[in-house]
Amino acid sequence: MKFAKLTKRALTSSSKYIKYRLNGKKLDYPPQIDNIELTNHCGLNCSGCPRNLMKREKGYMNEKTFKRAISQIKENTNTKFISLHHFGDPVLHPKIDEFSKIASSRDIDTLISTKGSSLEGKRLRGVLNSNISIVKFSWAGLSKEEFERFQEPISYQKTVKNVKKYIKRKPGRQTVKIELLLYKKRPKKDVEKFVKKWKPIVDEVDIKRCSHWTGNSKKIKNLINRSGNKFTKFLAKTFFPPCPFPFESLSILYDGSVVPCCRDYDGRYIIGNIHKRDLDSLWNSEKMKKLRKLHLKGSRKKLELCKKCTKTLISI
Numbered sequence: 001m002k003f004a005k006l007t008k009r010a011l012t013s014s015s016k017y018i019k020y021r022l023n024g025k026k027l028d029y030p031p032q033i034d035n036i037e038l039t040n041h042c043g044l045n046c047s048g049c050p051r052n053l054m055k056r057e058k059g060y061m062n063e064k065t066f067k068r069a070i071s072q073i074k075e076n077t078n079t080k081f082i083s084l085h086h087f088g089d090p091v092l093h094p095k096i097d098e099f100s101k102i103a104s105s106r107d108i109d110t111l112i113s114t115k116g117s118s119l120e121g122k123r124l125r126g127v128l129n130s131n132i133s134i135v136k137f138s139w140a141g142l143s144k145e146e147f148e149r150f151q152e153p154i155s156y157q158k159t160v161k162n163v164k165k166y167i168k169r170k171p172g173r174q175t176v177k178i179e180l181l182l183y184k185k186r187p188k189k190d191v192e193k194f195v196k197k198w199k200p201i202v203d204e205v206d207i208k209r210c211s212h213w214t215g216n217s218k219k220i221k222n223l224i225n226r227s228g229n230k231f232t233k234f235l236a237k238t239f240f241p242p243c244p245f246p247f248e249s250l251s252i253l254y255d256g257s258v259v260p261c262c263r264d265y266d267g268r269y270i271i272g273n274i275h276k277r278d279l280d281s282l283w284n285s286e287k288m289k290k291l292r293k294l295h296l297k298g299s300r301k302k303l304e305l306c307k308k309c310t311k312t313l314i315s316i
């Protein structure tokens with residue numbers, strides 16, 4: 001992240017922490033809802049994804065829960081844009097088109113992130129008929145060999161064919177992005193070659209360094225090298241500032257459970273469920289207050305969810 005952008009984010013979030021400390025226990029602004037998980041099913045077992053550690057049950061969000069989530073978001077937040085995924089492939093959801101239309105009818109834009117390997121037949125038709133604004137193909141690997149190794153079991157050729165077919169038929173209202181996930185720093189020329197290949201075909205190509213998620217997996221930690229920015233790492237280790245998520249956003253799992261961040265793949269810190277409580281009461285619930293307090297005190301080690309996670313205001 002560029003220094004100016006980092007500083008802006010740091011200042012915005014810092015003002016929120018100061019405000020929180022001054023007014024005591026309640027946040028007087030609503031959360032951004034980052035993710036609604038349509039499903040936690042996925043046909044792949046990607047090297048950098050903690051999904052294979054997931055112990056919670058697999059399932060699909062039903063219409064009642066989705067409608068409840070959208071009306072709660074409209075009533076209790078200013079969210080205008082939501083990702084329809086958390087830890088699973090959203091394309092597998094049989095009602096992705098209907099759900100995206102429910103969101104857009106309430107002026108909420110949507111994004112999905114998928115590998116594209118399952119985007120064919122009725123799933124392709126579902127996405128083409130949907131009102132999803134952004135379709136993002138999120139890939140790891142610079143070569144065919146890496147692509148197939150990092151995203152097992154996947155076929156590079158078949159996936160590229162699916163993506164090209166989608167691009168050819170996609171409606172003008174949909175923006176298509178490719179996100180290249182880098183597990184380690186790679187030679188600039190190799191990354192540029194990837195960008196040059198895809199830029200003429202899609203609307204945007206993003207390069208992203210992978211996170212360790214909650215830091216629970218040794219395998220992921222060994223795979224992903226985050227030693228890129230030594231200065232921010234030093235600041236984060238020295239001052240150990242809080243994580244910004246508990247002060248900014250929430251995510252909703254497929255069964256309506258609410259979690260404090262997009263890294264909580266297993267629902268380890270469930271704040272409550274939208275079928276039982278409104279989002280604004282969950283946002284200022286005792287569980288959220290406890291989370292914020294421990295982060296502000298530099299005591300996140302007491303939290304099962306956050307104790308190994310490296311996310312802080314500075315190390316973003």
Ligand code: SF4
Nearest residue numbers: 243261305306309311
């Ligand atoms: S520190 Fe906790 S709340 Fe923040 S991203 Fe990590 S797991 Fe989520």
